[in-house]
Every structure is written in structure tokens, then in C-alpha cells.
Amino acid sequence: MNQPVVLITGALSGIGRATAFAFARAGARLVVSGRRAAEGAALEAELRETGAEAFFVKTDVRHDEEVHNLVDQTVARYGRLDVAVNNAGTEGRSGPVIEQTADSYADMFDTNVLGTLLSLKHELRVMTAQRAGSIVNVSSTMGARGAAGASLYVASKHAVEGLTKSAALEAAAFGVRVNAVAPGPVQTPMLDRLTQTSERKAAFLDTVPLKRAGTPDEIAEAIVYVASAGFMTGEVLRVNGGRTAS
Numbered sequence: 621m622n623q624p625v626v627l628i629t630g631a632l633s634g635i636g637r638a639t640a641f642a643f644a645r646a647g648a649r650l651v652v653s654g655r656r657a658a659e660g661a662a663l664e665a666e667l668r669e670t671g672a673e674a675f676f677v678k679t680d681v682r683h684d685e686e687v688h689n690l691v692d693q694t695v696a697r698y699g700r701l702d703v704a705v706n707n708a709g710t711e712g713r714s715g716p717v718i719e720q721t722a723d724s725y726a727d728m729f730d731t732n733v734l735g736t737l738l739s740l741k742h743e744l745r746v747m748t749a750q751r752a753g754s755i756v757n758v759s760s761t762m763g764a765r766g767a768a769g770a771s772l773y774v775a776s777k778h779a780v781e782g783l784t785k786s787a788a789l790e791a792a793a794f795g796v797r798v799n800a801v802a803p804g805p806v807q808t809p810m811l812d813r814l815t816q817t818s819e820r821k822a823a824f825l826d827t828v829p830l831k832r833a834g835t836p837d838e839i840a841e842a843i844v845y846v847a848s849a850g851f852m853t854g855e856v857l858r859v860n861g862g863r864t865a866s
Contacts, residue, residue: 623673625698626847627651627691629681629739630708632659634808635758635843638836639705642844644672648703651694653679681708681735691742700750703847704743706736707758709776711810717771725772732776733783740787740798748794754847755791757784759802761860777802781856788854797853799846804860807833829862 631652660676747753763777
């Protein structure tokens with residue numbers, strides 16, 4: 621398909637924003653979403669300046685009716701949905717398990733897990749009916765390992781990978797593929813918030829075999845690749861500078 625219809629959640633910054641521009645360069649028609657209307661309108665305008673067809677739909681992925689509306693608006697405008705990138709996520713509140721609460725759990729899981737589940741639900745509603753489509757969920761290196769002080773984030777990304785594999789098995793009979801890309805440290809505002817100081821950031825990046833953070837564009841390239849890898853489903857592509865090699 622020369623101009624696939626691509627939907628991206630969490631598109632206003634970081635990996636989501638880079639992914640939107642990567643698909644725009646590939647000639648896709650875009651629907652971008654996020655929770656901040658002014659930033660969404662600005663992103664829509666920037667994408668259109670590149671020559672891409674694009675529009676923004678304000679969406680909070682924690683709410684079923686908003687995700688339903690997002691997918692329905694996509695189909696109403698373009699007639700179909702070919703690729704969905706479920707990128708909306710949060711790092712939540714760090715700290716040991718004994719400091720976590722029901723509220724901190726809900727803050728994390730409502731965005732990272734419920735948001736992914738609701739996105740999958742409505743994207744698959746369309747894609748299984750059209751018997752074609754590709755979904756890429758955004759996980760993390762922490763979806764395959766543990767990390768002291770980040771129990772809820774780690775658990776949420778393990779859940780995203782479980783959802784990915786289960787949805788892939790359900791969707792395969794309809795010709796729909798579901799995969800995930802799992803970034804390691806990426807130079808985004810989230811990384812700065814997690815590390816807090818330049819010294820802690822440098823120490824963290826020293827644990828990466830390539831000795832640096834990835835860039836949003838590098839992760840976007842991986843997402844575009846996975847979205848088009850026709851014989852791949854139920855897989856997690858880890859793009860993390862070698863952090864899970866040992």
C-alpha cells in the first residue's frame with residue numbers, strides 16, 4: 621500500500637513524535653494523538669509542513685470512550701487503519717516496593733497497561749474486520765528484566781509484552797500482526813526525569829555496552845521496520861545498545 625494509514629498514541633514528544641515524522645517521510649497518512657491539545661495542533665501543523673496528510677485527535681488512552689473515538693475518527697477520515705503504534709506511557713513514581721500504594725499502581729497501570737489494552741481492543745476491532753493490519757506496542761528493556769526501585773514500571777512493561785503475545789495469537793487468523801519494540805535508554809525527557817542529575821545519568825549510561833543513550837529517531841526506525849515485517853508476529857524487538865545481551 622503506497623500511503624498506509626498510521627495511528628500513533630503518545631505522539632507529542634520523544635519516541636512517539638519521532639515515529640510520526642519517520643512514517644511521514646515514508647509517505648504515510650497520519651493520525652496522531654495525545655492529551656495536550658495545543659501541542660497536538662502544533663504537531664499536526666509541523667507534519668503537514670513536510671507534505672504529509674495528518675490530523676490530531678486529543679485522546680487519553682486511559683478512557684475507553686476516548687480510544688473508541690480516536691479509532692472511529694481515523695476510519696471515518698481515511699476509510700481504514702493499516703498500522704497502529706501504541707506508544708503512550710508513563711514512568712510513574714519510582715521507589716521500593718514497600719513505598720508503593722494502590723494509587724501509584726493505578727497511575728502506572730492505567731496508562732501503560734490499560735491504555736495499551738484499550739488501544740489494542742479498538743484497533744483490532746477494525747483490523748480484524750478488514751483482515752489486515754499491523755500493531756506495534758512500545759515496551760522497554762524493563763519488560764524482560766527486573767530493576768530495583770522501578771517495580772511498577774517493570775511490571776507494567778512485562779504486562780505490555782504479555783498483551784502483545786496474546787493479542788498476536790488471537791489476531792493471526794485474521795491476517796493481523798501484533799509485535800512490540802522494547803527500547804533501552806533513549807534521550808528523551810523521561811530519561812532525564814528518571815536519572816534526575818547528570819552524574820546519575822552518566823553512571824546509568826555507562827551500563828549500556830554502546831556507552832550512550834539511543835535517539836528517538838533510532839527507535840522510530842525500528843518501529844517502522846517492525847510495522848512492515850510481514851512474517852513477524854508476537855515478537856519483541858529489543859533496541860537497547862546491548863543491555864540485554866548478557
